[in-house]
Amino acid sequence: MSGPTGALTLTVNKAATSTIVSIARTAQDCWFKTKDPTFAKFRLAAEVNSYVGKPRFLLVPKSNPGGLPKLVVNGETKNGKTVVNVFGPLLSTNQGQRISKDVQRWAIGNASCTPKA
Structure with a gap:
């Protein structure tokens, strides 16, 4: 499963x-600890204690951690539910669909690194 995709928005019943x-923990386990080559040029920067109520994590270039993020995953509470937004240039790459599917799976509590066949 590969190919580009657009921004992703989904709603879950968790805080x-x-x-x-x-x-973020599952992304760290599945994308970084496994040394997945797709993410070798990036590092994960967690910003979960957001003062604006939108916890998030970013994938930023290892070579420029202060630079623009290549992927943003944030959450905000709306009408008692959490809306998860995923966006950034990494979704426009050939791994965009895979990234979207991973985040969808992880958002509902499935911590598997790969989808079930």
Whole structure:
């Protein structure tokens, strides 16, 4: 499963901070600890204690951690539910669909690194 995709928005019935923390931990385990070559040029920067109520994590270039993020995953509470937004240039790459599917799976609590066949 590969190919570009656009921004992703999904709604879950969990708190925003715990949802983003869970997704970030699973991304760390599945994308970075496994040394996945897709993410070798990036590092994960978690900003889950947001003062504006939108916990998030970013994928930023290892070579320029203060530069513009290549992927943003944030959550915010709306009408008692958490809306998860995923956007950034990485979604326009050939791995965009995979990234979207991973985040969708992780947002609902499935911590598997790969989808079930």
